Amino acid sequence: MTEPGQSIKTASDQDVVAAARTGDEAAYRELVRRYERPVFSLIYRMVRNRELAEDLSQETFIKVLNALDSYRPEFKFSSWVFKIANNAAIDHLRRRELDTLSLEGSPHADTPEKLEATALQIGEKAESALDAVANKELGGEIEQAIAKLRPEYRTCILLRHVEGRAYEEIAEILDLPLGTVKTYIHRARNELRIALAHLRESDQ
């Protein structure tokens, strides 16, 4: 628990969580303040849509704060938060994948024209202002290359090299064996090196 004189801003995650469990609103705010940027950045890079990333980040924090009683202090709090954030992003990507299948057109369409017509009925929309912001923010070559990685590689590489998490913590966050996490990160780096090779060639 935080001592009366001790600032909540300097307290450890475990102490802030303990204070939040007693209903201390300042502790709730402190947990959001500490993790809003890393959680939002991770989700934003996963879903590549600012508005959606805000919604999913909000959902993540609501889940975290409402389930503080079920948090087990023997695990790192950050791992728990990232696990919930990653699950939110992955669930969304899976749902979107299903939607994309339906965008290909009705399975009952028997001519290419009907297929095209039914496909256009769902989900087609122009780039919104927020999408435009996202495209600008995530428009760098490296961001584009990250976006092309498989979602599980993307999470691993972002947690390891952008958020600076240890392999063991990533394994805990993703519920994967340590060896699998290492393999994913190495494959992701390999794919990124290949994707960015043209930059090196243009430098030479």
Added chain:
Amino acid sequence: MTQWPIQHLTADDLDAFHSASLSPTAHEHLDACAECRALVAQDSALVAALEKLPSFEPAAGFSERVMARVRPAPVLARVYHRQQFALAATLAIVLGASIVWSFFNRAELLSWLNHSAAAIGRTLWGAVRVLASNLTEQPWFASLRQFAASSGRVVLLGGGLLVGYGAAVFALRRLLAPPSRPVPHADW
């Protein structure tokens, strides 16, 4: 001349290089292998670029929006804790008071207990008598008594029941045993 076996740096070696813990053997290989030096240079540049990626911030008022949707939880928790505490305190007071009272009113307590025990005993005995008289007045009771008068028939009936029980257990075990061959589509 040193003969290098073609043992290029592994993915673990690359990690070791980034954390400045590359083994001397791998270092020696790196000094001699231009291919691996190029790989290390590219990987280092990539890791450095990834580490420099900016972190993004949600729109202003994000924490307010989150707090607006979770604020009732701590308040509710506090109310719930207060209610739990009040209930526990009430129970403790009632229990303590009853213990203190029983110390000062032992004789009265004993007479109550004796009276209650006698009443419970009378009620139970009455229930047994009612049950027994109901049983003996049933129309099938006479034939049951006649059947039970012969010990041979009782033994026969007992044996039959035992065999039936054994057969049922055996059948159940057969039914619950896992199949020896895989069942198609059972891995859904």
